[in-house]
Amino acid sequence: METIYCQGCGAKIQTEDENKVGYAPVSALEREDVICKRCFRLKHYNEVQDVDLTDDDFLNLLHEIGDHDGLVVNIVDLFDVHGSFVDGLNRFVGQNEIILVGNKVDLLPSSINLNKVKHWMKRVAKEFGLKVKDVYLVSSKTGTNMEECAFELERLRQGRDIFVVGCTNVGKSTFINYLINRSIEQEQVITTSYFPGTTLGFIDIPLDDQSSLIDTPGIINRHQMAHYLSKNDLKVITPDKEVKPKVFQLESDQTLFFGALARLDIDKVDERKGFVCYVSNDIHIHRTKTDKADLLYDQHAGELLSPPSDETLDEMPPLEPQTLQLNRNHKQDIVFSGLGWVTVPKGKTSVTAYAPKGVRIIVRDAII
Numbered sequence: 001m002e003t004i005y006c007q008g009c010g011a012k013i014q015t016e017d018e019n020k021v022g023y024a025p026v027s028a029l030e031r032e033d034v035i036c037k038r039c040f041r042l043k044h045y046n047e048v049q050d051v052d053l054t055d056d057d058f059l060n061l062l063h064e065i066g067d068h069d070g071l072v073v074n075i076v077d078l079f080d081v082h083g084s085f086v087d088g089l090n091r092f093v094g095q096n097e098i099i100l101v102g103n104k105v106d107l108l109p110s111s112i113n114l115n116k117v118k119h120w121m122k123r124v125a126k127e128f129g130l131k132v133k134d135v136y137l138v139s140s141k142t143g144t145n146m147e148e149c150a151f152e153l154e155r156l157r158q159g160r161d162i163f164v165v166g167c168t169n170v171g172k173s174t175f176i177n178y179l180i181n182r183s184i185e186q187e188q189v190i191t192t193s194y195f196p197g198t199t200l201g202f203i204d205i206p207l208d209d210q211s212s213l214i215d216t217p218g219i220i221n222r223h224q225m226a227h228y229l230s231k232n233d234l235k236v237i238t239p240d241k242e243v244k245p246k247v248f249q250l251e252s253d254q255t256l257f258f259g260a261l262a263r264l265d266i267d268k269v270d271e272r273k274g275f276v277c278y279v280s281n282d283i284h285i286h287r288t289k290t291d292k293a294d295l296l297y298d299q300h301a302g303e304l305l306s307p308p309s310d311e312t313l314d315e316m317p318p319l320e321p322q323t324l325q326l327n328r329n330h331k332q333d334i335v336f337s338g339l340g341w342v343t344v345p346k347g348k349t350s351v352t353a354y355a356p357k358g359v360r361i362i363v364r365d366a367i368i
């Protein structure tokens, strides 16, 4: 096939993988001006769709952003903040200001102190080397705080372009689609325009005569649970409404299974205490004795312990243990990237946490 470039975003057209940059169905190649499926959706339905980017292209993409003057809007998933940060973003954004948007605020328990979350996010951003100008907590699905956020972005960009970046599944498309829908009349359609000098599939959505909102492809974060699961399993583990905390009173030598995706062994606690689990309401949490846990997993993973389902279990990397020493003076969260977290009360506690090999487990001070 001769090399064809999308007339919308400049990406190299390919016909193999619908989730990757530049995909167009074979039938589209007969047209004179070929555009990729993502540009087609924007052009005809005023809707952006996310596509994935490989690691190599990711570095080029960040360079492109650093070379332009604009406001960078980095979207992270509030349900998996550490997991959804983009590693290395700080090195490439150049002088551009960064606004952090924590999306999916509707999933957090309503008792949470959002100001505390904002401060905490600023600290996490710092750990990633990012100096953020401001943080907004929104739900692009329910619209919570979206008007304020859109208003502030308009003010802060001072006529410049806005680059929206994020890893896959943070809700970047939902966020942009919200902005598109609030700014246009029902039947008005956006035409994509070629973002000069890129072959990476930036989509350029005009904001006014001089500037645009630029949708960048989503970066695949391999340390997130989502990377290893089927679409169906992903549906189960991704919460779609406020997460209801589940409390388990546990003592030494007890184990919790989160489906067959993660496991937490309580190796030693000074006394029986309440461990609070924040995961999708649809994930079954199973409690057992640690000495029975291996056998239970061998016999029941994919059935009693699911997701993943029996069919997709084979494709998931095996669970790998990590022994964690928790700070006895603080309440802490053990976070399974993309799945949720367990809050451990203060006091002397040591646990072993298991997640599929490659999926990150981190310990943080409790956010609730």
Ligand code: GDP
Residues within 6 Å of the ligand: 049, 050, 103, 104, 105, 106, 107, 138, 139, 140, 141, 142, 166, 167, 168, 169, 170, 171, 172, 173, 174, 175, 218, 238, 239, 240, 241
């Ligand atoms: P992208 O890959 O970053 O473009 O993410 P999408 O916009 O495709 O969204 C990924 C998933 O998160 C979808 O299932 C969305 O319905 C869901 N989602 C997006 N925004 C929100 C939100 O604000 N709240 C909740 N609960 N879900 C959201």
